[in-house]
Amino acid sequence: MASKDIKVQVNHLTKKFGDLLVLDDISFNINKGEFVCIVGPTGCGKTTFLNLLTRLIEPTSGEILIDGKPADPHVHNISFVFQEPSAFPWLTAQQNIEYGLKIKKKSSEEIKSQVDKIIGLLGLEKFRNAYPHEMSVSMEQRVVIGRAFALNPDLLLMDEPYGQMDIKMRYYLEDEVIRLWKATGSTVLFITHNLEEAVYLAERVLILSNKPAKIKAEKKVDLPRPRSVSDDKFVEIRKDITDMIKWW
Amino acid sequence: MRTKNQKIRDFVLSAISVIVLIALWCAVSTSKPDFFPTPMATIERLVKLFEKPIMKVSIWGHIFASLKRVLFAIGASIIIGVGLGLIMGWNKKVRAAIYPIIMTLRPIPPIAWIPLIILLFGVGEFPKVLLVFIGSVFPILLNTISAVSMVDDMYLKVGKVYKANTWQTLHHIVFPASMPTILAGIKIAISSGWMVVVAAEMLASKSGLGFLITRGRDSYDVALIMVAMILIGIVGAALSIVFSFIERRLCGWMSS
Numbered sequence: 070m071a072s073k074d075i076k077v078q079v080n081h082l083t084k085k086f087g088d089l090l091v092l093d094d095i096s097f098n099i100n101k102g103e104f105v106c107i108v109g110p111t112g113c114g115k116t117t118f119l120n121l122l123t124r125l126i127e128p129t130s131g132e133i134l135i136d137g138k139p140a141d142p143h144v145h146n147i148s149f150v151f152q153e154p155s156a157f158p159w160l161t162a163q164q165n166i167e168y169g170l171k172i173k174k175k176s177s178e179e180i181k182s183q184v185d186k187i188i189g190l191l192g193l194e195k196f197r198n199a200y201p202h203e204m205s206v207s208m209e210q211r212v213v214i215g216r217a218f219a220l221n222p223d224l225l226l227m228d229e230p231y232g233q234m235d236i237k238m239r240y241y242l243e244d245e246v247i248r249l250w251k252a253t254g255s256t257v258l259f260i261t262h263n264l265e266e267a268v269y270l271a272e273r274v275l276i277l278s279n280k281p282a283k284i285k286a287e288k289k290v291d292l293p294r295p296r297s298v299s300d301d302k303f304v305e306i307r308k309d310i311t312d313m314i315k316w317w
Numbered sequence: 318m319r320t321k322n323q324k325i326r327d328f329v330l331s332a333i334s335v336i337v338l339i340a341l342w343c344a345v346s347t348s349k350p351d352f353f354p355t356p357m358a359t360i361e362r363l364v365k366l367f368e369k370p371i372m373k374v375s376i377w378g379h380i381f382a383s384l385k386r387v388l389f390a391i392g393a394s395i396i397i398g399v400g401l402g403l404i405m406g407w408n409k410k411v412r413a414a415i416y417p418i419i420m421t422l423r424p425i426p427p428i429a430w431i432p433l434i435i436l437l438f439g440v441g442e443f444p445k446v447l448l449v450f451i452g453s454v455f456p457i458l459l460n461t462i463s464a465v466s467m468v469d470d471m472y473l474k475v476g477k478v479y480k481a482n483t484w485q486t487l488h489h490i491v492f493p494a495s496m497p498t499i500l501a502g503i504k505i506a507i508s509s510g511w512m513v514v515v516a517a518e519m520l521a522s523k524s525g526l527g528f529l530i531t532r533g534r535d536s537y538d539v540a541l542i543m544v545a546m547i548l549i550g551i552v553g554a555a556l557s558i559v560f561s562f563i564e565r566r567l568c569g570w571m572s573s
Contacts, residue, residue, distance in 0.1 A: 123478055142480045149478040155471045159493040159570045168489070169479045200570040220479075 076101040076256045077140075077224055082131035084117055091117045093281040094131070099224075104250055104257045106267035108310070109277030115260055118282065119226055122258070123147050135223055146173075148222035150230045154209040156201040162212045163188065163197040169220045187215045190249055207238045211245065218249045227259045231266065243269055247294065268307045269296055276313050286313040354540040359547070362540035371532060374524050380552060382524035386442070386517075387510045387556075390449035394506055398454045399499060402461025403487060406495075412462065419458065427452035427513045431520055440521035445514065452513030453506035460502025464495035497571055500564045507560055511553045526552070 077099040084092040091114040099105050109115050120126045122133060124142050133140040140147070148169065156165045166187055170180045188194060191211055201209045210230055217225055227246075231239045243266060250257055261267050267274045271290050278285040288310050292302055319327070339356055346355040354362070366376045374382070405412040427448050438444040468491050476486045518527025526549050533541035 125474070125477060147478065149475075151471065151474070153471060155475050157472060157475075157490070157493070159496065159568075168475075172476075172479045172481045172485055172489070202570065 074100050075137075076103070076135065077258075078134040078137075079122075080132050080134070082118075082121060082133065083129050084114075084121060084126075085129045090281040092121070092128075093283050095282065095284055096131075097275060097284055097287070099256055099258060102254050102256055104247075104259065104270060104272050105275060106259045106261060106271035106273075107275045107277060108262060108264060108267050108314070109260075109282060110279055110314075111262060112280065113277050114280050114282040115277065116228070118277075119149070119228055119260065122224070122226055123149055140224075145224065146220050146222040148217035148220050148225045150210075150214055150217050150225070150227040152229045152232050154201070154206055154213055156204075156209045156212050156216070158201045161198045161200055162193055162204070162215075165201075165212050166215045166219050168216055173220065183219050183221075186252070187219045187249070190252055191215050191245065207234050207242065210234070211242065214242075214246060214249065218253050218255060221253055222255050225255045225257045227257065229261050230259075231261075231263075239266065244295065246270065264307055264310050265298055268292075268303060268310065269298060274310060276310065286310075288313070352539065354543055358540050359543045362538070363544045366541070366544060371529065372523050376548075379524055379526055379529055380548065382528075383511075383514050383518065383526045384552070386445050386525070387449055387507070387514050390446045390514075391453055391503070391507055391510055393446070393450050394454040394457050394510070395503060398457030398502070398506070399461050402458045402499075403465055403491065403495075405458075406462040406465025407487065407491065412466075419455070423455045423459070428516055431517070435521065445517045445522065448517045449510045449513045453510035456505040456509065457499070457502040460498050460505075461495060464498030464502075465491055467498075468494045497568050500568060504557065504560055504564065507556055508553060511549075511556060515549055 075098045079095060079097050082092055082095040083090070095118070107115065107118075117126070121128050122140070124133075124140060124147075135145045135147075138144065156162075157168065160168065163184060166184050167180055170183060175183075188197060191214075193208075193211070193215070196204065196208065201212070204212070210233075214227075214230060217227075230246075231242050234242060246257075246259075247270065249255075259267075259270055268290055274288045274290060275284055276286045276288070277283070288306065290306055292300070292306070296303055298304075342356050346353045346358075350358065363376075370376075370378070401415075405415060430448060430451055434444045434447060438447065472490050472494055473486065476490045481489060514525065515527035515530070518525035519531045522528040522531075526545050529545035529548075530542050533539065533545060
């Protein structure tokens with residue numbers, strides 16, 4: 070892969086809290102427009118990892134480069150979808166989706182066209198003016214995901230966004246996130262501990278070890294979309310990944 | 318939601334309690350009507366008040382005079398209480414510096430300020446508004462401080478991820494998230510401000526509902542005292558109803 074196609078470079082990322090080593094020398098690249106899933110056991114330091122990527126906290130050593138330059142939230146667009154729905158309750162669906170664009174002071178035409186596009190992709194036309202308390206948890210999470218994609222982020226981090234959804238809703242939302250990813254061309258880093266979800270979504274899966282977290286293995290998922298969870302190849306890849314992390 | 322039957326039931330219950338209260342009033346007052354006027358005498362006094370102004374000010378004028386003082390003072394309390402509260406809730410250093418003063422000033426009842434304020438500012442409009450301000454700023458200030466310091470961390474993190482600057486964070490996240498608690502503070506402030514204005518007017522004034530009470534006392538017009546007291550109650554209740562309506566309009570996004 071030519072280096073110009075690399076969007077995010079993580080080099081020897083290490084984080085210690087006092088003597089506690091949480092992340093141990095993590096290095097990987099994400100290509101432009103790639104959808105990467107990270108799987109890892111609960112408590113393996115993935116929140117720390119994400120906080121480092123959004124620059125909410127500073128690494129002990131190592132660096133994160135976006136487009137070859139040190140990740141800087143004031144230069145790069147980094148979006149984040151938290152595990153719990155985090156739509157602002159005082160804003161309607163549409164206003165929530167507009168939020169990031171307004172903070173970035175985009176022009177009103179740009180905001181309108183981008184928000185209309187996202188609302189169209191989400192099929193939320195009827196709920197534009199609904200407040201979060203009028204929505205189900207899954208719809209609120211969809212609004213939050215729309216808010217994140219609306220910015221056309223350089224890097225979109227998703228922290229188990231469907232952790233609380235039932236399985237049927239998950240399938241639907243997983244297809245939807247793929248639709249948004251394709252339409253916006255964003256680079257996505259998606260964290261989950263559900264292996265099936267990882268194989269369903271990702272072009273590449275990174276497997277983190279227990280604390281201190283390292284990248285234990287990497288698996289390319291080159292299945293055509295839409296994928297079927299019962300497809301032989303799908304099951305095989307899922308089994309491979311399961312074998313890589315069996316000692317959990 | 319209350320069903321139609323429940324609404325009728327609630328209305329009947331409140332009507333009964335009002336009727337019982339008036340009946341009690343009749344029972345107590347008929348024995349000594351000079352000291353304690355009957356409901357009928359009170360209504361007559363009210364009608365007379367509409368026809369004959371006191372101090373050349375109509376009854377509406379007196380109500381308006383009191384309302385005006387309260388509204389000016391509440392306006393100032395909102396500006397200062399919410400403004401200072403946002404800063405104190407947001408910045409821990411400012412809070413540490415100012416909080417002890419606030420906590421010491423707050424328990425001083427507005428009435429205790431009256432002599433000092435009269436000495437400093439005389440008996441005009443400003444000292445009355447100032448007293449009401451003293452009586453109403455603290456609930457707004459304290460509610461704002463606690464609302465701001467308790468804004469859900471999740472919302473602040475969203476702001477950080479999108480790199481909102483401090484002003485954007487305060488304007489787009491902290492202020493709207495604090496709104497329900499701030500409005501609750503304003504609601505308390507309005508009712509306490511309304512109590513203080515009456516007290517202030519009783520001490521030195523030529524208009525207002527508090528003044529009517531003093532006038533009633535000085536001219537031994539007990540019915541006038543009763544009329545003024547009832548009006549104070551009614552206007553106070555109306556203020557609170559109007560504000561609840563405003564509150565619902567501003568916080569329509571809240572689930573309940």
